[in-house]
Amino acid sequence: MESPVRQLYLLPLLLLLCDACAQVYGCNETGMLERLPRCGRTFADRMQRVDVWKWCNLSEFVVYYESFTNCTELETNIVGCYWPNPLAQSFITDIHRQFFSNCTVDRTHWEDPPDEILIPLIAVPVVLTVAMAGLVVWRSKRTEQLL
Known part of the structure; x- marks a missing residue:
């Protein structure tokens, strides 16, 4: 062989x-x-x-x-x-x-979470981003007034 x-x-x-x-x-x-x-x-x-x-x-x-x-x-x-x-x-x-034939692949079936969970998971980071940007702008204007 x-x-x-x-x-x-x-x-x-x-x-x-x-x-x-x-x-x-x-x-x-x-x-x-x-x-x-x-x-x-x-x-x-x-x-x-x-x-x-x-x-x-x-x-x-x-x-x-x-x-x-x-x-x-x-x-x-x-x-x-x-x-x-x-x-x-x-x-x-x-x-x-x-x-x-006996080898099966166990795959997890993924689903989107319910809207009650999904909406806050999307909204909270968006609101925090807008709030942090507003805070930076407000703080930068206030620093100019102090000088």
């Missing part, structure tokens, strides 16, 4: 070669659907090394996921397809459902 570093160096060369193939032959969707499961199997094998309760923490498997993404891109380009495309996205979505 090649090292991940070597794979990263070879990836641009392979993508360049595959881009030339795409221009000549076009997209072979059947070939792509035959090749993408290899990426999924490799990703699944690697994910088995990660505890299931850590599957929602991307930092635990980011290297595996990056490798999976690179693999899907490479395989789609080899058969002359662009990436991402609807078929590849569908495949990636299926992998997400398989591994990350």
